[in-house]
Amino acid sequence: AQRVTQPEKLLSVFKGAPVELKCNYSYSGSPELFWYVQYSRQRLQLLLRHISRESIKGFTADLNKGETSFHLKKPFAQEEDSAMYYCALYTGGFKTIFGAGTRLFVKA
């Protein structure tokens, strides 16, 4: 079955600390993975996608097919990173499955 799991509902870190938001997926085909972010009072928006292999706002994510993971990382968290983060799996046929989300809270 196709599934995206984000094991942490809430992640709280201090400003300047490293942060890792976990995402695991279940899919038998070749996955395409995304991280979406929703800041307070804003709409859901794309943060990054694995095929772009880019760093956005200091965040990176590496696809690990062996561990079926796509964890989102940032070496030094900032207060403005506080938001809801969703991992999403694109299975082809224009179908995207979202995880339940992790709320990141960065404390001053």
Add this chain to the structure above:
Amino acid sequence: EAGVAQSPRYKIIEKRQSVAFWCNPISGHATLYWYQQILGQGPKLLIQFQNNGVVDDSQLPKDRFSAERLKGVDSTLKIQPAKLEDSAVYLCASSLDQDGSGNPTDTQYFGPGTRLTVL
């Protein structure tokens, strides 16, 4: 470019009443999605259109939910009759079929959502 527009932003109805939501996607986006997001959960796809044709409606409760995209642009999602468990945020999103280089893309652009409360 203008983003995805949705209306209304909020709606409160009683159970067994009907409600309709409207979505205007980004100009030129062929694919349109309706998601249901219940509090504490991620968005769940209800229906997906490619132009004015349905690509996937496997998770749409067809006994009470309906959606259309008659001219391949705007879309409406209707619930009739509503149940308490339909209380959620209904998100509309749109995407291009491919980016400017011809690569497939499923980067979705989301609207602000409609928060539905069923009493």
